Amino acid sequence: MDVFLRPEYRESKEKAQKVRAMLELTTLKDLVIKTQIYFDPDDKISDLPEDQGFLSAFHMFSATTAGAATAEDNNFSPWVLRM
Secondary structure, three states: OOOOOOHHHHOOHHHHHHHHHHHHOOOHHHHOOOOEEEEOOOOOOOOOHHHHHHHHHHHHHHHHOOOOOOHHHOOOOOEEEEO
16 A cells, blocks of 8 residues: 655654554544445345446456356355445
8 A cells, every 4th residue: 555645744754653553553443434234135236226337347347357256156145235
């Protein structure tokens, strides 16, 4: 991961190390505002309009990737965790 420091932090090694320490302590809880759980049993056509474009791109990418596992090869859960 590349981290670009603001000028006030990049001039001092001690300040840069403080930033590094803060990043090392970052958890998912610090990054996610809310979560939602959905039951969406069909991985080909989502019941969630926001996911239809993502699933379409996923299936297109899976079909063009030689030797890659497809959705049919995997045992996907019907539960969707949106963060």
